[in-house]
Amino acid sequence: EIVMTQSPATLSVSPGERATLSCRASRGVGSNLAWYQQKPGQAPRLLIYGVSTRATGFPARFSGSGSGTDFTLTISSLQSEDFAVYYCQQYNNWPQTFGQGTKVEIK
Amino acid sequence: EVQLVESGGGLVQPGGSLRLSCAASGFTFRSYWMSWVRQAPGKGLEWVANIKQDGSEKYYADSVKGRFTTSRDNAKSSLFLEMNSLRAEDTAVYYCARDQPNYGAFDIWGQGTMVTVSS
Secondary structure (H helix, E strand, C coil): CCCCCEEEEEECCCCCCEEEEEEEEECCCCEEEEEEEECCCCCCEEECCCEEEEEECCCEEEEEEECCEEEEEECCCHHHHCCCCCEEEECCCCCEECCCCCCEEEE | CEEEEEECCCECCCCCCCEEEEEEEECCHHHCCEEEEECCCCCEEEEEEEEEECCCCCEEEECHHHHEEEEEEHHCCEEEEECCCCHHHHHHEEEEEEECCCCCCCEEECCCCCEEEEE
C-alpha cells in the first residue's frame, strides 16, 4: 500500500502567519490527493480534493499544490478557527491511505 | 441538510460482535458509494471498508477482512457494519462517510460512534 508521510508532526504558528504543511507519498498518486481538517471532538471535514480544489465552505486562504509524490497545504494567514489537525489522503491506489496528521497549534 | 448519523457503538469484550448503523438524509443515498473510516484514540484515520451503490461490490482493509461485513439498505437510506471477532486493536471511533463522485475523497462524514473492545 502507499504510505503517506506528513511533516512536521506539529506546527506552531502565530495568528496571521503563514503555515505550510507537507505530505509525501511513497509512490506517485497523480492528482488523487485530498486534505482534511479535524478539530477536537469533531469528525474530519474535507478541505481540498484533486490536489488543489477547495471544498465547499473553506476560504481562499487555504490552498493545495503539488504533484506525483510531494504535496503541500498552505494556509496564508492563520485564523483562530484554523488551529486543528490536518490529514492528507491518497485515493489513487487501493487501499486509500491517510497520513498521520499535522497538528497546527497556536504559538 | 446533508447528514450522516452513526449509532450502535459501545463496550464489547474481545471476541464479541457489534453492529453499527449509519442513517443518511438530505441526499440520494442510493447514488453513492459509502465507506467506513475509523480512528483509534489519539491516532490517525484508517479506511475500513466501502460498498458500491447497489451493494454488489464491497472492499475491506486487510486488518478487518473476514471479520467485518458492510451492507446497505437503500430503501431506508442506511449503511451497516457488522463486526465480529473483535480485538482490542479495533477500539476506535467509527465514521461513515460518503464517497465523492468522480474522485475518491470523502465529502460528507458522520459524527462517529465509539467502539471499545475490552474485558
